[in-house]
Amino acid sequence: METLAMHIANGIIDGPVAAVFAAFALAVLAFCVLRARSDLDDRLAPMAGLVAAFIFAVQMLNFPIFTGAVSGHLLGGALAAILVGPWVGALCVAVVLIVQALVFGDGGVAMLGLNVTNMAIFGTAAAYLLVALLLRVLPRTPAVLAGVAFVASVVSVVVASQGFVLQYWLGGTTDLGNGLGGLAATLAGSHLLIGVGEGLITATTVVTVAKVRPDLVYALRGRRLTRPVSVPAVGGVR
Template structure:
């Protein structure tokens, strides 16, 4: 069975630690459901479906990290946070992870709490915090939006990878070779390159949507309600 560093296979982390993060994930998703209901409207609901489908597709691209069969992949946390917000975005990623584990065997079912915490909670939270910060200081132009999306995606991927390192430190059972510092270094460097690719994809996707329908970009709506007069500054076109 292939071991996945982000989609974590059964046996990589011990039971108690997996159970702890299952509780963390359940609490986080319950909060996301509660808060996400307030965001859902006629625009956000169909966009959430499209975002989930897109994330499902990009997460199928895996990149080898360790010779033991461990690999990394694109996450989609920043893309989800920008287009549908942190609460609905976290739910989109959680749904994708559950379907992948139950239907396609991508990641262990017993390890779902770990994977959801890393990708649905940590990645989305870090991405949205950066998005909120960068949109305060960068111009609301296609270039500013692209930089925001790229940085948020890059950083969120690396931080989520460090989430796996923490989990492995707490209860790792598989031999990934070397010490914890070596594992952290390998994960950081490999996911830095993965994050660059994800940043480019996220920036391109978000800017494309913003140019056509800026009202569909949650991060822009959350910063300032979109009006006809503000569309040129946000999306670059009317």
């Protein structure tokens, strides 16, 4: 039985489709570089380095799921998006993927555009869009921030896994069994579990940083967390 992982190996997707996504990834990353120039400052630049190092470490851990038929790993896109923003966050994840492919052989070099698209672009974008929407309408309490980070992480990982399904539908060269629907369901289910683990890590990390240095959390834009309002009991006794 084939072993699937978030990092796509050479030969899984045909050359023309891989080339199209490589061009797409390159264009998006170039746009991210332009937008990131206005975000990077003395506070964000060191944080970006720390985020990239953390993502590199957690992505080296692979988890077998469903009796070893599927494996996956933490992505870090949601963490990057919340702490350093979508533009710098996407670049952090992309740099990690490039180093892993070129130095450690994790993911095919010819498939690099596919992997960057799924994990650095799709995953990070999905996470930040959800975070931006929820924090616009919800109070910025520690519990809410933790919940938002958790949900964004789960959604980010699942979206990234479905990016592979799209690419396989366009140019898959290897029979992975169970058909396209079965593949989508298998990857969604396995990465939902991985997303839960990533969500717990992301929520804990983000809330810890936000309590100490809210100015370092891009999603908060320097605004401190608010405490839940305590309602006094009858008679004025809390």
